[in-house]
Amino acid sequence: MPRAATTTDVFNAIAEPRRRQIIDLLAQSTRPQAVGDLVEALQLSQPTVSKHLAVLRKVGVVSVRKQGQHRLYELNAVELRPVHDWVKTYEQFWSGQLSRIKQRAEKLAAERAAAKKSSNSQEL
Amino acid sequence: MPRAATTTDVFNAIAEPRRRQIIDLLAQSTRPQAVGDLVEALQLSQPTVSKHLAVLRKVGVVSVRKQGQHRLYELNAVELRPVHDWVKTYEQFWSGQLSRIKQRAEKLAAERAAAKKSSNSQEL
DNA sequence: TATTTATATTCCCATACCGGAATGTGTCAA
DNA sequence: TTGACACATTCCGGTATGGGAATATAAATA
Structure with a gap:
């Protein structure tokens, strides 16, 4: 391909x-x-x-x-939105310290969700 | 090329x-x-x-x-920042009405700046 | 050392690119 | 109608792709 x-x-x-x-x-x-x-x-x-x-x-x-x-x-700028929405997720990685705490919290939440789904607590 | x-x-x-x-x-x-x-x-x-x-x-x-x-x-998410910064400019085009007013103001400011640079008031 | 495991690299190929040159299409004007 | 103008499309050529298959490299292990 x-x-x-x-x-x-x-x-x-x-x-x-x-x-x-x-x-x-x-x-x-x-x-x-x-x-x-x-x-x-x-x-x-x-x-x-x-x-x-x-x-x-x-x-x-x-x-x-x-x-x-x-x-x-x-x-027709609205068509750029997928790019915006995708990259916006990563804004937290370079913005202030407060956001970094939030970032960490989200990661933990994601982990817990994943662990629940597959009762397999191995790291993704 | x-x-x-x-x-x-x-x-x-x-x-x-x-x-x-x-x-x-x-x-x-x-x-x-x-x-x-x-x-x-x-x-x-x-x-x-x-x-x-x-x-x-x-x-x-x-x-x-x-x-x-x-x-x-x-x-190393910070390397995504150029994408974020570029596309963020266009966020205003699909976010609330208030922002659209701001958007219009920025356009006018840009026009004035351009007109000043080249004393040519033709549209860009 | 020989073998397995984890990952990277190379080779292959069908495909699609981007720019330049040439050409096609549609609109206005004389 | 014949140009002239604005724009789109086609053809060309050198280059780079992404996936598969095969191979190379390097570390762990027997």
Whole structure:
């Protein structure tokens, strides 16, 4: 099995730095951006930008709207939520000491739950 | 230029679901885990697990310690911080209405800053 | 020392990439 | 209709993948 396609999910899509740049640009701008605007801002060729946008479209991170001969791209940030939710779990590992206590408590709770499930107290 | 290596940065490393599973397992367990434990938990072949661990090692997300013939893997979650920090910016897009007001204010501030930089009030 | 155990590494291959170049498609304007 | 413009898509080539199979390495054990 080869590497998963970039269009498989958001995690694969945002692995590419230019695609994160595109997301950042769309977030910073009030209004939807035409492809040409992004081309200029990113200093990349038009086909390259269009292809990155196609990936972001397929995973739903951006949406398009036609306006004349332009395509206006808009951020659909909610699709980033899986990434946020996953990584947020680990915030506690580098934030204050108080949180570290909480972290420890959660670990112990997890252990107890696991031990209960399989009456096998071996470490996971 | 092909796709960036999985070992290029954390974003590429965590694109692979099994590597995220490994991270999750290491986070849930109190103690460092031997490769064999992960093999059993993930139901993957030993070489596959070892290779995923090698990727996570190279980007610093896990650290290893020898204990006899075992290698004990431990999570180094702080290396996930770049992902967290990047995606956290977008939290506002799906959290409560109050935050959305704040979001709008930040956009306007960004616009003003951009306009100041290039005395060109065209939209970015 | 020979054997088992735990893990890492190498080789293989089908697949998918990212960028560049070229080309296709659709819209506006003369 | 003929261009001109904005954008998407296709084709190409060098590279890297992830899993399986086989092999290497290193420690424990008989």
